[in-house]
Amino acid sequence: MFWLEKSFTFEAMHYLTFHDGKCRRPHGHSYQVTIRLSGTKLETQGPKKNMLTDFSCVSRVCQNLKEKYLDHYCLNETLQTDSPTSEFIAKWIYEQLKPQLPLLTAVMVSETQSTRVWYQPETTFNNHNTHNSSQE
Numbered sequence: 001m002f003w004l005e006k007s008f009t010f011e012a013m014h015y016l017t018f019h020d021g022k023c024r025r026p027h028g029h030s031y032q033v034t035i036r037l038s039g040t041k042l043e044t045q046g047p048k049k050n051m052l053t054d055f056s057c058v059s060r061v062c063q064n065l066k067e068k069y070l071d072h073y074c075l076n077e078t079l080q081t082d083s084p085t086s087e088f089i090a091k092w093i094y095e096q097l098k099p100q101l102p103l104l105t106a107v108m109v110s111e112t113q114s115t116r117v118w119y120q121p122e123t124t125f126n127n128h129n130t131h132n133s134s135q136e
C-alpha cells in the first residue's frame with residue numbers, strides 16, 4: 001500500500017457562533033492541510049511511470065480550491081456554515097476534492113501548532129486503487 005501526502009497552507013478567519021469561549025469571536029488562523037491518497041498500484045508507463053498520482057496534479061487541484069474558497073476568506077461565508085471547525089473544514093475539503101482525486105482517502109486540518117483533525121470516511125478504510133496498471 002502506498003500513502004501519498006500533499007500539504008498546503010492558507011490564511012483565513014472564522015468564528016464558532018455557538019462556542020462557549022473565545023472562539024465565538026472572529027479570529028484568524030494559518031491553517032495547515034495535508035491530504036492523503038492511498039493505493040496499491042503504480043502507473044507502469046508514460047510520464048507518470050512509477051507514480052501513484054503525480055504530485056503536480058494534486059498540487060493544481062489543491063491550489064484551485066485554496067484560491068476559490070479558502071485563502072484570505074471568512075470561512076463562515078465561503079463554506080456556508082455558522083461553525084467552521086477543523087472537523088467541518090476537513091470533511092468539506094474531502095468532499096470538494098474527492099471527485100477530482102479518486103484515490104483521496106483522508107484530509108488533515110490544523111488550526112494551531114497543537115491541534116489537528118483527520119477526516120477519513122469509513123468507505124475508504126479498505127480502499128485499493130484498481131485503475132492503474134499492475135505493479136504493487
Ligand SMILES: Nc1nc2c(c(=O)[nH]1)N=C([C@H](O)[C@H](O)COP(=O)(O)OP(=O)(O)OP(=O)(O)O)CN2
Pocket residue numbers: 016023084085086087111112115
Ligand atoms: N474539536 C474542536 N475544538 C475546537 C475547534 C475545532 O475546530 N475543533 N476550534 C477552536 C477554535 O477555533 C480555536 O481557535 C482553537 O482553539 P485552541 O486550540 O483552544 O486555541 P489556542 O491556540 O488558544 O490554544 P490554547 O491551548 O488555549 O492556548 C476551539 N476548539
Ligand SMILES: [Zn+2]
Pocket residue numbers: 014023027028029111
Ligand atoms: Zn479558531
